[in-house]
Structures are given as C-alpha cells and as structure tokens.
Amino acid sequence: MKSTYKKILVACLVLGIGLLVYDYVDSKILFDGAIPRNQAGGGMVSEELNLRYKDNDSTYTVEVSEKGLTKKQQRKLFNSAIKELEDTYLGKNKSADKVMYDLNFKSSYCDGLVVADFKFDKYGLINNDGRLIYEELKGDGEVVNVIAELRYEDATELYSFNIMVLPPSMDTVEGQLNAIDKAVTLADEKTRTKDYLTLPKSVGDISLKWQKKMNYRGLQLIVLGIAAIAGLVAGQKRDAKQATRKLLEEKERDYPMIVSELSILLAAGMSFRKALERIVLRYNAKKEVSGIRPGYEDMALTYRKMVDGMGEIAALEDLGMKSESKEYRKLAMLLSQNLRKGSKDLLDSLQKEEQYSFELRKQRAMRAGQEASTKLLVPMAGMLFIVIVILVVPALMQMNI
Numbered sequence: 001m002k003s004t005y006k007k008i009l010v011a012c013l014v015l016g017i018g019l020l021v022y023d024y025v026d027s028k029i030l031f032d033g034a035i036p037r038n039q040a041g042g043g044m045v046s047e048e049l050n051l052r053y054k055d056n057d058s059t060y061t062v063e064v065s066e067k068g069l070t071k072k073q074q075r076k077l078f079n080s081a082i083k084e085l086e087d088t089y090l091g092k093n094k095s096a097d098k099v100m101y102d103l104n105f106k107s108s109y110c111d112g113l114v115v116a117d118f119k120f121d122k123y124g125l126i127n128n129d130g131r132l133i134y135e136e137l138k139g140d141g142e143v144v145n146v147i148a149e150l151r152y153e154d155a156t157e158l159y160s161f162n163i164m165v166l167p168p169s170m171d172t173v174e175g176q177l178n179a180i181d182k183a184v185t186l187a188d189e190k191t192r193t194k195d196y197l198t199l200p201k202s203v204g205d206i207s208l209k210w211q212k213k214m215n216y217r218g219l220q221l222i223v224l225g226i227a228a229i230a231g232l233v234a235g236q237k238r239d240a241k242q243a244t245r246k247l248l249e250e251k252e253r254d255y256p257m258i259v260s261e262l263s264i265l266l267a268a269g270m271s272f273r274k275a276l277e278r279i280v281l282r283y284n285a286k287k288e289v290s291g292i293r294p295g296y297e298d299m300a301l302t303y304r305k306m307v308d309g310m311g312e313i314a315a316l317e318d319l320g321m322k323s324e325s326k327e328y329r330k331l332a333m334l335l336s337q338n339l340r341k342g343s344k345d346l347l348d349s350l351q352k353e354e355q356y357s358f359e360l361r362k363q364r365a366m367r368a369g370q371e372a373s374t375k376l377l378v379p380m381a382g383m384l385f386i387v388i389v390i391l392v393v394p395a396l397m398q399m400n401i
Contacts, residue, residue, distance in 0.1 A: 008384060019392070038066045040113060069152070078157040081109040081150050085116070085159065091130070096161065100168045100175075103130030114150050121145040125165055134167060134178045135185070141166040179203045247294050248324055252364070254295025255327045256357035263350040272335060273312060276303050298323065313339050327357065 038045055051060040069077060090096065091104040105118050105128065118128055122144050124136040142165050150157040168175035183200040191197050199210050258279065265275035280303045283296040298319060305315040313336050320332030331353065338346045 008381075012384075012388065015388075015392070037064055040067050040069055074152055074155050077110060077113060077152060078150055078155075081114040081116070082148075082157075082159050084109045085148060089130070096163045099132070099163045099165050102132055103163075105130035109150070114152050117149045117151075119147045119149065121147075132165060135181065137165060137167055176203075176206060179206075180208070244324075249364075250293070251295040251298065251323075251325050252327060253361065254293050255325070255331075256354065256361050258295055258299060259331065259350060259354045259357050263347065263354050266350065267347055272339060273306060276306075295328075298328065312336075327360075 036045075045064040045066075047062045047064060049060050049062060051058050085106075088104050088106070090099075092101040093099045093103070103126065106116060107129075108115050118126075118130075120126055122142060125133055125142060125144055126146075127133065143162055144165055145160060145162050148159045148161075150159060168178050180200075180203055183203045187200050188197055199208070201208055261279050262272075262275055265278055266272065270278070276299060279296070280300045283293065283300065287293075302315045302319045305318065306312055310318075316332045316336040316339070320329045320336070323329055323332070334346070334349055334353070
C-alpha cells in the first residue's frame with residue numbers, strides 16, 4: 001500500500017512539474033501579445049492576462065471574437081446553406097409537388113454558422129419545424145409559399161420556394177389516422193348537445209373497433225408488493241448473515257481469554273468443572289457492567305448443562321458440535337479427550353493454544369486494520385482524481401489538446 005501511495009505521489013509530482021514548466025514557458029517566454037482566434041463557428045475565446053502599465057499591476061480579461069468571414073466567404077456560406085436546405089427539407093416526401101409527410105426544417109445550417117427562420121404565406125398548415133397540420137388542410141391540397149430567412153451575424157439572405165401540401169394517402173398509416181381524426185372530430189361536433197360522444201364504427205372501407213384502455217394499477221400494486229417482500233427478505237437475510245458473522249467475531253475475541261483463564265485455574269489444581277464454575281461465576285458477576293460476551297455465554301450454557309445432570313464429556317461434545325467456531329471445537333475436543341482418557345500434557349496443550357489464540361487475535365486485528373485502510377483508499381483515490389482533473393483539465397484546454 002505504501003508503494004501505491006509513493007507511485008501516486010511521484011506521478012503527481014512529475015505531471016505537476018511538467019505542467020508548471022510548460023505554463024511558465026508559454027506565459028513568460030513565448031507569449032508576444034498575440035492571442036489566436038477560433039475559426040468561424042468556434043465561439044469566443046476568453047483569456048485572462050496580467051497587465052502592467054505605469055506603476056500598476058492588474059488582471060485583465062480579453063474577449064477574442066471568433067474569426068469573421070469576408071463578403072465573398074459569406075456569399076459562399078449562404079450558397080452552401082441553401083444547397084443543404086434544398087437537399088434536406090423534403091424529408092420523406094419525393095417532391096415539392098406532393099408533400100404528404102412532415103418537412104425537415106432545421107433551425108441552423110452549415111454546422112450552426114447560418115441560423116434559419118421559416119415563414120409561410122398561409123399560416124396554420126405547417127409549423128416552423130416543418131410538421132404538417134392536416135386538420136387545417138382544405139380540399140385536395142393547397143400551395144404554400146415558404147420563405148427561409150438565413151442569417152450569419154448581421155448578414156441576411158432570403159430564399160423562397162413553393163410546395164404543394166396534400167392530404168396523406170389512405171394507403172399510409174398517416175392517411176388512415178388523418179381520416180380517423182376527421183371522423184372523430186365530425187362525430188364530436190354532431191353530438192355536442194348529447195351526453196355522450198358516439199365514436200364512428202368505420203371510416204371509408206376501414207372498420208373501427210374501439211376499446212377502453214385498461215388500467216393496470218392492480219398489476220402494478222402486485223408487482224410492487226412482490227418487490228417489497230423480496231427486498232425485505234433479502235435485507236433480513238443480509239442482516240442475519242451480518243449478525244452471525246459479528247457474533248462469530250465476538251466469540252473469537254473472547255476465546256484467548258477463556259483459554260488463558262482455564263489454563264491458570266487448571267494449573268492451580270482445580271478440576272475442569274470447578275475451573276469452569278469459577279469462570280462462569282466471575283463472568284456473571286461482571287456481565288451487568290461489561291455486557292454480554294458471546295464466548296462466555298457458550299461456556300455458561302455448557303456449565304448449566306452439567307449442573308442439570310449432563311455429563312462433562314457430553315456437555316463438551318455438545319459444545320463442539322453446535323459451535324460455528326473451529327477454535328471452540330478444538331478446545332472442546334481437547335478437554336473431552338482429557339476427561340475421557342486422561343492426559344498429562346493438558347496444561348502444555350492449553351498454554352500452546354493460549355499462545356496460538358493470542359497470536360491469531362493479533363493477526364485478525366491487523367487484517368481488520370488493513371481492510372479499513374483499503375476501504376479508505378477508494379475515496380482517497382477519488383478525491384485525488386478530482387484534484388488532478390481540476391488542475392490538469394484547464395491546463396490541457398490552454399494547450400489546445
């Protein structure tokens with residue numbers, strides 16, 4: 001982890017020094033008072049400079065307009081915009097004499113350099129974006145004169161053309177929907193004085209079948225309920241798993257002290273039952289102050305089983321079978337074997353187990369600290385990345401990279 005920090009620090013130092021050198025050369029040595037303009041359409045450039053005049057030093061912001069076009073270039077630009085307009089405005093229509101679908105009128109042409117605004121001699125048939133309004137169309141079609149006002153800065157160019165707007169063909173979906181719209185509008189007008197609107201059952205040779213759209217609130221509620229239950233069950237399982245893991249960790253923290261107390265009491269000449277009784281009584285006396293200790297609770301439960309009549313060996317074997325911790329299973333096996341067969345090496349085994357358990361406890365504490373450091377590394381790296389972006393991006397923009 002230290003090597004990772006070192007690499008990050010070295011990378012920041014190298015990058016920072018490189019940018020400092022570049023910025024110093026660019027601002028103090030190479031700058032001759034000329035600020036490059038953006039090409040036409042590139043927008044304005046804002047440059048903050050240090051200005052010294054007479055005995056005054058101040059910061060001065062220079063706004064540099066984009067490069068303008070000559071009259072000849074403007075003429076060429078308008079011609080390109082008109083060409084682009086002619087190539088694109090028909091959309092799905094085949095020709096200007098048979099316009100049955102929406103037109104494609106754009107708000108700008110030539111990559112945004114030329115702004116366009118459209119006007120019509122007959123309003124209500126076409127929107128500014130080219131959408132047709134079939135409801136306003138009369139008869140078999142109407143001729144509409146379109147005037148495109150093209151602008152580049154203060155220069156203006158007008159371009160005019162005619163189109164023939166026709167009702168969509170009944171062979172198309174648009175035409176069928178248009179006929180249905182007219183039929184529904186007509187039915188609504190005829191039944192204005194009645195309590196209900198009776199929808200048409202046919203349009204031309206097309207039969208219509210109307211159905212009220214179903215509300216799926218019930219299904220949504222069912223899905224929401226299932227999702228909520230699934231979320232609660234998943235949350236309970238997660239909480240139960242976390243509680244089990246936490247309980248096991250607390251038992252493992254208690255284990256070294258239990259082994260140490262057993263080793264001391266057995267070395268003093270007590271029997272296993274008396275030693276366990278002393279440990280349980282001492283724990284019960286301090287429980288109200290120090291709180292519940294899961295490892296000692298297991299030992300207290302084992303002692304109560306002995307008091308209730310269960311044999312010592314059976315109680316220890318029951319502890320080993322029910323415990324989720326391999327340390328407690330190992331201790332139960334060691335003690336039960338001693339009670340069953342007798343062992344002169346019990347004290348030595350307990351002392352070794354005590355040393356092992358304390359060493360294991362130390363390793364777990366170190367691992368927990370490393371995991372905590374690793375978790376902190378992610379937000380630290382994120383903050384470092386943000387700082388690097390804040391420092392580097394403006395510099396790269398100044399370098400026009």
